[in-house]
Each structure stands twice: as C-alpha cells, then as structure tokens.
Amino acid sequence: VIDPVAPRYTALACPENLVQVVVMDNLAEESKKVSLHPKVTLLNTKCFGLKNHEVGTKTVWYSKKMLVEEADAREMKIGDSVTFINWGNIKICDILKDDDRITEIRAKLDLDNKDYKKTLKVTWIADTKMGPQIPVKIVEYSHIISKPVIGKDEDWKQFVNYDSAKYVDFTGEPAMKEIRKGVIIQLQRKGYYICDLEYTSKSEYSGFEVPIVLILIPDGSSKPVKQAQTASTIELGRTNGDIQINGNALTSQMDILRLSEQIKEQSDLVRSLKAADAKEYKPGLTITQKQVDVTMGNIEELYKQIEEQGNIVRTLKAANPKSEEAKAAIAKLLNLKQKYKEISGMEYKPKRNICEKIAEQGDLVRSLKAKDAKSQEAKDAIAELLRLKKQYKDEFGEDYTANATNTNSSTAKKVVTVTNEERQKGDGKKERKGEVKSKTTLVSTEMMKQTKLGLDVKKEENLAEWYSLGFFFLF
Numbered sequence: 001v002i003d004p005v006a007p008r009y010t011a012l013a014c015p016e017n018l019v020q021v022v023v024m025d026n027l028a029e030e031s032k033k034v035s036l037h038p039k040v041t042l043l044n045t046k047c048f049g050l051k052n053h054e055v056g057t058k059t060v061w062y063s064k065k066m067l068v069e070e071a072d073a074r075e076m077k078i079g080d081s082v083t084f085i086n087w088g089n090i091k092i093c094d095i096l097k098d099d100d101r102i103t104e105i106r107a108k109l110d111l112d113n114k115d116y117k118k119t120l121k122v123t124w125i126a127d128t129k130m131g132p133q134i135p136v137k138i139v140e141y142s143h144i145i146s147k148p149v150i151g152k153d154e155d156w157k158q159f160v161n162y163d164s165a166k167y168v169d170f171t172g173e174p175a176m177k178e179i180r181k182g183v184i185i186q187l188q189r190k191g192y193y194i195c196d197l198e199y200t201s202k203s204e205y206s207g208f209e210v211p212i213v214l215i216l217i218p219d220g221s222s223k224p225v226k227q228a229q230t231a232s233t234i235e236l237g238r239t240n241g242d243i244q245i246n247g248n249a250l251t252s253q254m255d256i257l258r259l260s261e262q263i264k265e266q267s268d269l270v271r272s273l274k275a276a277d278a279k280e281y282k283p284g285l286t287i288t289q290k291q292v293d294v295t296m297g298n299i300e301e302l303y304k305q306i307e308e309q310g311n312i313v314r315t316l317k318a319a320n321p322k323s324e325e326a327k328a329a330i331a332k333l334l335n336l337k338q339k340y341k342e343i344s345g346m347e348y349k350p351k352r353n354i355c356e357k358i359a360e361q362g363d364l365v366r367s368l369k370a371k372d373a374k375s376q377e378a379k380d381a382i383a384e385l386l387r388l389k390k391q392y393k394d395e396f397g398e399d400y401t402a403n404a405t406n407t408n409s410s411t412a413k414k415v416v417t418v419t420n421e422e423r424q425k426g427d428g429k430k431e432r433k434g435e436v437k438s439k440t441t442l443v444s445t446e447m448m449k450q451t452k453l454g455l456d457v458k459k460e461e462n463l464a465e466w467y468s469l470g471f472f473f474l475f
Contacts, residue, residue: 007036007186009036014169032059058175082119083120199211
C-alpha cells in the first residue's frame with residue numbers, strides 16, 4: 001500500500017514543448033522553504049529515507065519566468081485566474097501563438113485572490129539559473145502478455161507485448177536532486193514513483209550529467225494522466241519511443257511481429273547468398289530467388305548424401321572397423337558434414353535418433369494412458385512427447401509423421417505368419433472342416449496386454465487390418 005503522505009515534488013512532461021509564462025509584475029527571484037507534504041508535518045516512517053520523523057521541506061524557487069506543460073497552457077484563457085500550486089492565483093493577460101502552438105503566456109500576480117475552488121490548477125517550475133531544473137527519466141512497466149486469458153486454440157505469441165517498458169523524459173524541480181534511491185515519492189498530478197537511480201551532476205565514468213530514474217508505481221487508477229495531444233507532441237513522442245531497425249520506425253505491436261518474420265527470412269537469405277556465391281552479405285546487395293533455390297537444393301542433396309554415406313560407414317564398421325576402406329568412408333562422411341554446416345549454417349542432425357525417441361515415447365504414453373489416462377505420470381509423458389515433436393519440427397521444418405524415417409524402431413510391431421500345416425505339426429491336433437484357414441496372423445506380445453475385458457490390441461495405421469485382428473482375438 002502506498003502511503004498517501006509521500007513527499008510531493010513537481011516534474012513536467014515533454015521538456016521540448018514546455019510553455020513559458022512571463023509575470024509582468026516587478027518580482028525578484030527568490031526561494032522559500034515549503035513542506036514536502038502540505039497536510040502532514042510529522043510522519044513516523046523510514047521508507048522515505050529521512051533521518052527524523054518529519055516529512056521535511058524542500059526549496060521552491062520563484063521567478064518572473066515559469067515553465068508549464070503545453071496541455072495546461074491550452075486550458076488557460078485570457079482574463080481567467082489560474083492557481084499555480086505552492087504559490088497562488090495568477091491572472092492571464094495575453095497568450096502568444098505561432099500558428100497552432102502556444103509560444104508564451106503573459107500574466108500578472110493575483111495573490112490576494114484566495115478563491116481556489118473553481119480555478120484551473122497547474123504545476124510549474126521557475127525558469128531561473130539560480131535554481132536549474134534537473135533531467136528526469138520516467139519508466140512505466142506494463143504487462144508482458146497483453147491478453148488476460150488466452151484460449152486453447154490461440155497462440156500466446158500473438159499477445160506478447162514487445163513494448164512492455166516505456167521511457168518518458170521529464171524535467172524536474174531543483175529539489176529532486178535530494179531524492180535517494182529506494183525513496184517513494186509523489187509527482188503532483190502524475191502519480192507515485194520509486195527512485196531507481198539518483199541524480200548525478202557529473203558521472204565518475206563518463207563525466208556527463210545522469211538523470212534521476214523513477215519507476216511508476218501502479219495505484220489502481222484507470223484514469224490516464226493528462227498530457228498534451230498536439231501534433232508536435234505526438235510526433236515527438238513517436239520519434240523518441242520508436243525502435244529503429246534498418247532505418248524503419250516501428251509504431252505498433254503488429255509491426256514488431258512482422259519485423260520478426262522479416263528478420264528470420266533475411267537471415268535465411270544471407271546464409272543462402274553465402275552458400276551460393278561464397279560472399280558475405282553487405283548492405284546494397286540483392287539476393288535473387290534463383291540463388292535461394294539453388295542453395296536449398298544443395299542442402300537437400302547434401303543431407304541425402306550424408307544419410308547414404310552414414311549407412312555405408314555403419315556397414316563397413318560392422319565388417320571391419322579398422323580397414324582402410326572404413327577409414328576413407330568416415331573421412332568422406334566428416335567432409336560432407338562440414339560442407340553441410342558451411343552451407344546451411346547449422347550442424348547436421350540425423351532424423352533417426354529423434355524419430356526413435358518419439359516412437360519410444362509414444363509407446364510409453366500409450367502404456368500409461370491404458371493404466372490411468374489422468375495420472376500425473378501420463379500427463380508428463382504426453383508433455384515430453386509433444387516437446388520431442390516440436391523439436392523435430394524446429395530442426396527439420398516439417399511435422400513428425402510415423403514414416404519420417406525408413407528405419408523401424410525397437411518397438412515396431414512384429415507379425416508372425418504361421419501356416420496351417422505348421423500349426424497342425426506343432427500341436428498334433430486336427431481342426432474341423434470349415435474351421436481350417438490358410439493363414440493365421442498372430443500379433444506379438446509387445447502389441448498386446450491383458451486387461452479385465454480381455455486382450456487389448458493397439459490400433460494400427462491400417463484400420464481394416466486392426467479391425468479384423470480385434471475380432472480374431474474376441475472370438
């Protein structure tokens with residue numbers, strides 16, 4: 001809970017668009033001590049970094065020239081009295097404009113007028129060299145995921161907020177240089193903030209001025225902070241806040257999503273250019289589709305050659321691993337893998353290993369689901385299976401299918417065909433006429449398991465064969 005008696009300071013948004021208010025009365029530049037909170041003099045807390053229990057005071061400068069936000073300046077009208085917080089009422093005499101932009105406001109002091117009920121309240125900072133303003137950097141964090149609840153069929157990546165941290169430049173009153181790190185403050189008419197980095201007039205590392213960094217603390221309010229909405233202000237905000245990549249400014253989340261796809265495509269094109277022409281990409285070079293097609297064809301051909309050479313190596317090593325022929329085949333295989341890496345930009349990864357893992361994990365999932373489909377062990381196994389399939393798709397650019405590799409897994413089905421004559425020899429029994437069949441297909445014990453209802457036969461890719469096998473064991 002944020003304490004409502006946090007020390008109050010003044011900071012103005014959009015320093016480049018502040019409007020100067022000139023007081024035409026005879027007024028000397030001076031400073032006064034003002035309470036950090038107008039309603040509280042004592043505060044029993046340590047969170048503000050104060051040495052004693054007092055809220056404390058700050059120094060406020062008064063001058064003939066003051067700075068106000070452009071949004072507040074547009075609310076002022078000639079003849080009206082405006083309340084300048086921590087000072088009093090000031091009467092507006094004239095408003096100077098350049099086209100649609102307010103350049104200067106001239107006013108007179110109306111401090112004897114104590115009617116503050118119906119007046120416009122504005123925050124201000126004296127424009128004087130005796131009390132120079134300090135730079136302020138405001139940080140506003142928002143949700144990383146923009147949608148509260150994501151449906152099952154929705155892709156969470158579409159709701160990633162790539163602009164979750166916003167940085168806004170403010171200019172603050174001189175007293176803000178006394179704020180220490182970790183102190184919670186209130187910027188008048190802005191909100192509550194916590195100091196993340198103290199102001200430094202001269203950095204010991206760079207020698208430049210370091211602004212004070214304040215992080216916005218959400219207070220649950222749904223009312224947006226009032227800011228100027230002029231064309232110049234909007235354009236300035238876009239220029240300062242946009243991300244510049246390849247010289248193109250991004251102003252929306254969809255632009256960033258499209259850019260991500262473009263970066264991925266560009267990376268593929270760069271690798272393709274290097275593979276096709278052995279050239280490094282430089283700005284200004286154009287990559288034709290013909291070059292890309294040639295490169296992709298080379299990669300696919302190399303992949304096939306590596307698979308074939310791998311089979312040759314395994315055959316030779318099985319016969320005589322120390323033979324010269326086996327060594328030459330291994331050297332050729334390594335050479336092909338190195339060439340594949342140079343062209344594609346990635347290591348060669350055989351499909352065989354991951355396909356076997358997927359097949360084994362699939363068998364495990366089916367086994368666990370048969371015991372208890374809702375068990376945590378079954379859920380974990382399913383999650384691992386999905387992860388392996390995703391890994392396969394990421395590595396090879398296609399969805400996993402049962403025929404992804406020509407090699408059979410260790411758990412592949414085993415069908416034993418026994419003729420009627422062999423069966424009669426084995427048991428020495430004669431079968432009745434009409435019950436004799438020319439062939440009987442028996443499924444290995446790996447495909448069957450005993451349940452309360454009998455034998456459970458796994459469904460095969462061939463539905464008709466699976467259907468007939470099921471009825472064979474039932475009857």
